[in-house]
Amino acid sequence: MSKLLLIINPGSTSTKIGVFEDEKELFEETLRHTNEELKKYDKIVDQFQFRKDVILKVLKEKNFDIKNLDAVVGRGGMLKPVEGGTYAVNDEMIKDLRIGVQGPHASNLGGILAKAIGDELSIPSFIVDPVVTDELADVARLSGTPELPRVSKFHALNQKAVAKRFAKETGKKYEDLNLVIVHMGGGVSVGAHKNGKVVDVNNTLDGDGPFSPERAGSVPVGALIKMCFSGKYSEQEVYSKIVGKGGFVGYLNTNDVKGTIDKMKEGDKECEKIYKAFLYQITKAIGEMSAALNGKVDQIILTGGIAYSDTLIPDLISNVSWIAPVKVYPGEDELLALAQGGLRVLNGEEKAKEYK
Numbered sequence: 001m002s003k004l005l006l007i008i009n010p011g012s013t014s015t016k017i018g019v020f021e022d023e024k025e026l027f028e029e030t031l032r033h034t035n036e037e038l039k040k041y042d043k044i045v046d047q048f049q050f051r052k053d054v055i056l057k058v059l060k061e062k063n064f065d066i067k068n069l070d071a072v073v074g075r076g077g078m079l080k081p082v083e084g085g086t087y088a089v090n091d092e093m094i095k096d097l098r099i100g101v102q103g104p105h106a107s108n109l110g111g112i113l114a115k116a117i118g119d120e121l122s123i124p125s126f127i128v129d130p131v132v133t134d135e136l137a138d139v140a141r142l143s144g145t146p147e148l149p150r151v152s153k154f155h156a157l158n159q160k161a162v163a164k165r166f167a168k169e170t171g172k173k174y175e176d177l178n179l180v181i182v183h184m185g186g187g188v189s190v191g192a193h194k195n196g197k198v199v200d201v202n203n204t205l206d207g208d209g210p211f212s213p214e215r216a217g218s219v220p221v222g223a224l225i226k227m228c229f230s231g232k233y234s235e236q237e238v239y240s241k242i243v244g245k246g247g248f249v250g251y252l253n254t255n256d257v258k259g260t261i262d263k264m265k266e267g268d269k270e271c272e273k274i275y276k277a278f279l280y281q282i283t284k285a286i287g288e289m290s291a292a293l294n295g296k297v298d299q300i301i302l303t304g305g306i307a308y309s310d311t312l313i314p315d316l317i318s319n320v321s322w323i324a325p326v327k328v329y330p331g332e333d334e335l336l337a338l339a340q341g342g343l344r345v346l347n348g349e350e351k352a353k354e355y356k
């Protein structure tokens, strides 16, 4: 018998939801949240009720009866490092998602929203391939400071989903490919996929890699230390300069890359400066991850919301196509990937992993 699943994917600037009958998407909605709407909440976890209400309102407007659902699947968050796969949402996980044991992140809300809605309907809730999926090569874990190892926090779900999609479309196995994958959304992650494992990737939060709509990426460490001890800012204020109010928000007070490009085309010089720096930083990161694969790159893949850009994408391709051919998968395959993860468990192909 077919299964009906509600999928919830909270991003930093949007909540994407979908209803799937098995692998068939019945409908999908991107519920965009403006800076204005989100800035009233101190912590991301405080957005729980706001996002739950928005989701249930949209389902109601669509006359969808949630009582017919078999499961709810959310994007997983900042848990302890785990291997990839589908996890049943349990109380231990909710505790860690609420705290954000590896930091705050919109996807912490995925499991929390899934369990809240699932429990109300007495149906199971899951998360799949959380952002803390960790497959780093040992050599990539050293930062140069023993107390500060590099860690894996990135768009694991979408990076894995587009990698598998590319492998399927080209008749190859993901495990036989070397790929550099760039996800460009509210955050930007650039991963080196070697034979089916993400052996290196910038920690997309916490100040590493290119800047992005809302994040600073790598910043000069000495200056950051001075800022921390200047007495002018609380820990929370400094962190939000790196994650939340960094990148485009820091420079231009907007997280809208499309709007920035539009303004640049109308002659706005400040927008042009930031756009060019954004392009430059992503180009450098692709070069870095290509070197991590010893230059043996089968394909560069560009994905995420910003990959819809008819300006940035041609510029990026022109900068990096000397390394390897470039394929573009705009947006995300995350909803389907979450549905597939939930279905594998509901259909008995896989046992849900237990989070401890």
Ligand SMILES: Nc1ncnc2c1ncn2[C@@H]1O[C@H](COP(=O)(O)OP(=O)(O)OP(=O)(O)O)[C@@H](O)[C@H]1O
Pocket (backbone or CB within 6 Å): 010, 011, 012, 013, 014, 184, 185, 186, 187, 188, 213, 255, 256, 257, 258, 259, 261, 304, 305, 306, 307, 308, 309, 310, 331
């Ligand atoms: N056609 C376009 N051209 C340029 N930028 C675009 C276009 N369409 C969307 N974007 C940009 O994509 C960004 C949002 O991307 P996305 O929806 O993937 O983010 P998110 O899901 O909130 O975060 P994340 O992907 O990090 O989880 C916004 O800055 C938006 O302006």
Ligand SMILES: CCCC(=O)O
Pocket (backbone or CB within 6 Å): 012, 105, 131, 153, 154, 155, 156, 186, 187, 188, 189, 204, 205
């Ligand atoms: C932590 C990776 C996901 C994101 O940047 O939003």
